[in-house]
Amino acid sequence: MTSTLTGTPSTAPDFSTLPTPRTEPEWLERARLVRTVLAADAAERDAAGKTPYAEVALLKDSGLVTLLGPVEHGGGGQEWPTAYRVIREVAAGDGSIGQLLGYHLLWFWAARLVGTPEQIAHVEAEATKQRWFFGGAVNPRDADVVIRDEGDEITFTGRKSFSTGSRVSDVTVLEGVLEGTETHVFAIVPSEQPAITFHDDWDNIGQRLTESGSVTLDGVRVSWAEAAGFRDKVFTPRVYNTLNVPTIQLVFVSFYLGIARGALDEAAAYTRTTTRPWLHGGQSSAVDEPYVIDLYGDYTAKLWAVEALADAVAQEALPIHREPDAVTERARGEHEVRVAAVKARATEVALEITSGIFEVTGARSTASSLRFDRFWRNVRTHTLHDPVAYKRREVGRFVLTDELPEPTWYS
CATH class of the missing domain: 1.20.140.10 (Butyryl-CoA Dehydrogenase, subunit A, domain 3)
Structure with missing residues (x-):
């Protein structure tokens, strides 16, 4: 999977000419550069409320989306204390984009939260190398998404009223409950597919550029091998x-x-x-x-x-x-x-x-x-x-x- 999101703001520096940050101070300085770009027209973009394709491209080009990724795959190799401070810097320039980055880093890390060692290694390598941008359709206040066991695959069906990142994401984290059980399952799926419909209905007074509208899942198919943390359809909690x-x-x-x-x-x-x-x-x-x-x-x-x-x-x-x-x-x-x-x-x-x-x-x-x-x-x-x-x-x-x-x- 490769990203299709383009359109970095013309005011952004050419990050390809800059050395990759390695230390926390260097990553914070990179975040400040991004903050400066975002702050320049934050008021105008808030008024327009347009889908933030260019802003997400900025996060990718700057490397911030790979902050937690393995160094051997081109990531920052940083830990959460640095990530939180980077989110603060970006949010100071634009609160919506700070939220998008924060949620992205959370879902990037979710493989470590619940995945098997093999899943963690695969997800982090691919997400880092290809600079995936993560969204998530995991709203616990809604009815559970229904997951059906169909042999070697499972399907997700249902609706969530919030899905931050939606149309600007490359991949989306889904969560639901296996039919007839109380077993919750997480999986990462491509965002652009016929079985996922992102509804353009985020119209709140604030965080206007977070693409947090509702989403409908109509039988999204996932291999059991990609069900996070499961081996032979069994999850071992910790x-x-x-x-x-x-x-x-x-x-x-x-x-x-x-x-x-x-x-x-x-x-x-x-x-x-x-x-x-x-x-x-x-x-x-x-x-x-x-x-x-x-x-x-x-x-x-x-x-x-x-x-x-x-x-x-x-x-x-x-x-x-x-x-x-x-x-x-x-x-x-x-x-x-x-x-x-x-x-x-x-x-x-x-x-x-x-x-x-x-x-x-x-x-x-x-x-x-x-x-x-x-x-x-x-x-x-x-x-x-x-x-x-x-x-x-x-x-x-x-x-x-x-x-x-x-x-x-x-x-």
Whole structure:
């Protein structure tokens, strides 16, 4: 399978002339280059709401889609702490594209989550060499997709109301339940095929370029050999299989914080150049206004604090990811509690910053052409994914009773 997605923005550097990043600082610098390209026309692209083919091509050409891939196949060989920081950088330029990259990296990694050693090696080699872009049709709030056993193959049939990445993906991760059982099955399939219909019905107020519309599966055929983690139609579970939730929640945290950083940086640039001081305040420049200085200091301190917590939680999970067969239920549960804590704080701080920037940019900053509201719309849209109160409850119960969260689709 090869990619058919083209159209890198003309403002992007020619990444083919640049050396492949090898270290975390080099990958972060690559992400900053991508952020700069995206930020240049983010407001206009948000208004247009067009399918982000060019933006995905940018992620591919820059190499960011192979960040977690094996070095021997041309990948970055990086780990999750770096990936989360890269997602933050990209989201600071465009929240939608930060989400797309985050979900892509999650589904790229999903082979390690549930696959056999042979499947992991095959998927990571092919995905890295061919720079596949991953989407996913895995929404637990919908009815389960029905999987039927048809001998050497299985078929997926059903509908999901969300499928982030949809039309811009090369491959899509499917999940469903084997008919007559409670057995869940994951598989990676080509996105472009007659049995998959992506519906152009994503029309939400924020994250407008994430291609998160609904999808219909009409008997998508998959070999049993490609059913993730199965041998002779039997799946052997391990605790590591449940790391999908804390990992994706940290992906969420990453693009929430990235969007907040983008809002704060863009607001600061506007304040320096355009915001006028209050006519009765006695200041000649907005940057000398005491309330403006105070709010920027407050927002920045809060953002720095949550970024530091997010980085710490990501580092704490490294032993789990490095020794997946050794992770215990206790270690998994304690990690989920820490993730819940940072998810709660990131949600609150990102919402506060993205709505509060108008206090320091002034009335004229509400002009539709600037679309400063996109930062709040983006955060507000995705933070409704699951109620943050339940994240705080996980932390509170752990503190009071040492209760660990039960692994579910949301904890």
